[in-house]
Amino acid sequence: MAREADSQPSLSQGTDDHSASFQLFEELNQKCSDLLNEIDELQSLLNSALRRPQLVELRQFRAGVNSELRMLQRLEGQTKGHKGGYTTEADPEVAMRLLHALHSSNLPFYQAVWNAARGSCTGLVAMGKRFYWGSAEQSRDQQKKEKKEDTSSGTGKPSNKDKRKSIFVDIVADDGKAWVKVSTISESRLIFEMAKKGWEGDSEDEFSDGDSSAPPKRTILRNFDGEDSGEDSDDDELELIKLARDLRKAADATRVRYKHPQLRIILPKIEEGNVPEIDGILKKMRGYGIKVECKNSLPALASPAPLSRLLPQPFKNFTSTLNVDCTLLLAIVSDLSHFKEFAPTDKTHSAILRQVELEKEQPLLPTEIWPAMGGRELVCTKEAAARMREIIDTLGTETEKQRVEIIFGDPPNDQLERRPLIEKIQNLSNWPVPVEWRLPVKVVEAREVINAAREEGKFPPIARDVMQGLSEINHSIFMYGWATGMTTISSNRSVDRQIEATIENSRKGVDDDVEGPQVWVCETARSLRGKDRDRKEPNGVGQQTDV
Known part of the structure; x- marks a missing residue:
C-alpha cells in the first residue's frame, strides 16, 4: 500500500x-x-x-x-x-x-x-487486492489464464501483467x-x-x-x-x-x-x-x-x-425456489454426508478417502448445503432426477436408496408432509436435520419451459452459443434455471465456468448488460459410498463434470 x-x-x-x-x-x-x-x-x-x-x-x-x-x-x-x-x-x-x-x-x-x-x-x-486492465487486443483466454495465476499465487501480482496498468483496491x-x-x-x-x-x-x-x-x-x-x-x-x-x-x-x-x-x-x-x-x-x-x-x-x-x-453472504440473492443440480442431489443422499463414522476397505477409492477426511474437518450438509437451501422450495429437472436415480440404482447402498425415496416423496412416502419426511431422514443421519428443510424435492418438466422461453425471446442471442456447449442433462438443468430466473445450486463448477466463459467470449463489444443463469457452486462434491477401485461408475460420478 x-x-x-x-x-x-x-x-x-x-x-x-x-x-x-x-x-x-x-x-x-x-x-x-x-x-x-x-x-x-x-x-x-x-x-x-x-x-x-x-x-x-x-x-x-x-x-x-x-x-x-x-x-x-x-x-x-x-x-x-x-x-x-x-x-x-x-x-x-x-x-x-x-x-x-x-x-x-x-x-x-x-x-x-x-x-x-x-x-x-x-x-x-x-x-x-490489485486489479489489472489489459489492452483491447488481449484475448479473453489470456485474461482467464492470468486471473488463474493471480488466484493461485495468492500474491495479487501475476508475473505477465503490467503493474502500471493496475490499481490497488x-x-x-x-x-x-x-x-x-x-x-x-x-x-x-x-x-x-x-x-x-x-x-x-x-x-x-x-x-x-x-x-x-x-x-x-x-x-x-x-x-x-x-x-x-x-x-x-x-x-x-x-x-x-x-x-x-x-x-x-x-x-x-x-x-x-x-x-x-x-x-x-x-x-x-x-x-x-x-x-x-x-x-x-x-x-x-x-x-x-x-x-x-x-x-x-x-x-x-x-x-x-x-x-x-x-462475513460473506453468498445466499442473500437466492430466489425463493432453488433448482437443484444432480451433483447436489447425490450429495444430500450420500452416506458420506450423513454418517460420521466410515470404515474404509482396501478397495475404497482414493477420492472417497479424501472426501471422508474433508467431512471430518467440516461436514458438508450442516455447514454448506443445508444453509444454502434454507427454507426455500426445492425443484429439480426430470433429467437430473433420472440421472441421479440411475446412479443410485447402480452404486447406492440401501440407506442411500432409502434417502432417495424420502427426498422425492416416493411411495410409501408420497402421502407424508414435510415434518414426517424430515423425521425419516433424521433416522438415517448422524447430523441434526433442519426442520425448515423443504422436502420433498419437486421434479419439473424443463424441456417445455426452455422451449417456451426460446419462442418468447426470453433468452438473449448469446444463449445459442451457451446451449451448443451443453450436454443434454446440463442443458436441462442450467437452461431451466436461466429460463425461469431461478437460482441453480450445483457442485459442477466446470459447467458454470464454461457458461460464463462462453457468454464473455461472445459479447464482442455488444450485449454488455447480458447476464447468464444465476448459479451458486458448492465448492465440495460428494460421491456415493459404494465407489470402489474395481467398480466402474456411470460417467462422471464423484466428479465435477457431466453427471
Whole structure:
C-alpha cells in the first residue's frame, strides 16, 4: 500500500517535542494494538463460520498494520534514554526526528480503511487486492489464464501483467461486486497539489452539438493548452483524478457474475462544500460513475457494526425456489454426508478417502448445503432426477436408496408432509436435520419451459452459443434455471465456468448488460459410498463434470 504522506493522527499538544513525541507514540501504539486485535477477531470469526476462510483475504492488510507496530517498537527504543526514561531536553534533535517519524506513520490510513469496512461494507472478500486492465487486443483466454495465476499465487501480482496498468483496491466487498478505495489526503494537501501543478477547472458546461437532451461534455482538469496529451501523461494529473480514472478502467475490465463492480471512493479528510475548486474535482471523479463520499457524508462510527456483518453472504440473492443440480442431489443422499463414522476397505477409492477426511474437518450438509437451501422450495429437472436415480440404482447402498425415496416423496412416502419426511431422514443421519428443510424435492418438466422461453425471446442471442456447449442433462438443468430466473445450486463448477466463459467470449463489444443463469457452486462434491477401485461408475460420478 502506498503511504499517504499527510496522514497524521490527532496530536495532544504538549509543551515541547519531547512530550509531544511521547504522547503521539502512546496514542499510535494503542490504536495499532487495538486494530490488530479487531483484525484477529475477524479472522477467528471467518475460521469458525466458513468452510474456506482463506477465500477472504486479510493477510496483506494485517501485515501492513503489523509493520506499523514493528516500526513503533523500533522507535520506542530510540525514544527511551540510556536510563530507561524518555528523551530529555538534552537531545532536542533526536526528539524532533522521532516526532517526524511518528507523524509519518501510515496507521491512520489503515484505520480509515478499517472504519470504512466496518461502517458500510458487507460480504467482505479482501482487504487489499490489485486489479489489472489489459489492452483491447488481449484475448479473453489470456485474461482467464492470468486471473488463474493471480488466484493461485495468492500474491495479487501475476508475473505477465503490467503493474502500471493496475490499481490497488483497499476493500473488495459485497461478495466481490463492490470496490472501495480510501484516500486520506487533506484539503490543504490537495490544494497544494493543485497549485503546484498549475491545475484549473475548465468551467464550460455546454451540451454536445447544441442538443440540450445530450449529456454535458466531460470537463477536464488541466494545466496545459491545446490537445490532450493522452492518458499516459500522468505527471500533470491530480492523483485523485488518476485514482478515479484507473479505478474505472480496472472495473471495466472485470466482471463478477456478469456485472462490473460498483465503485466507491472515500475521502475522510475532505469536507464537501468548503472549497469550490475541490468540489470541482469531486464532480470530475463522479463523472467516472463512481460514488464519492466525503467527511460530511460518512456514517458515524461511534457504534461500529458487528464484525459478523463482514462475513460473506453468498445466499442473500437466492430466489425463493432453488433448482437443484444432480451433483447436489447425490450429495444430500450420500452416506458420506450423513454418517460420521466410515470404515474404509482396501478397495475404497482414493477420492472417497479424501472426501471422508474433508467431512471430518467440516461436514458438508450442516455447514454448506443445508444453509444454502434454507427454507426455500426445492425443484429439480426430470433429467437430473433420472440421472441421479440411475446412479443410485447402480452404486447406492440401501440407506442411500432409502434417502432417495424420502427426498422425492416416493411411495410409501408420497402421502407424508414435510415434518414426517424430515423425521425419516433424521433416522438415517448422524447430523441434526433442519426442520425448515423443504422436502420433498419437486421434479419439473424443463424441456417445455426452455422451449417456451426460446419462442418468447426470453433468452438473449448469446444463449445459442451457451446451449451448443451443453450436454443434454446440463442443458436441462442450467437452461431451466436461466429460463425461469431461478437460482441453480450445483457442485459442477466446470459447467458454470464454461457458461460464463462462453457468454464473455461472445459479447464482442455488444450485449454488455447480458447476464447468464444465476448459479451458486458448492465448492465440495460428494460421491456415493459404494465407489470402489474395481467398480466402474456411470460417467462422471464423484466428479465435477457431466453427471
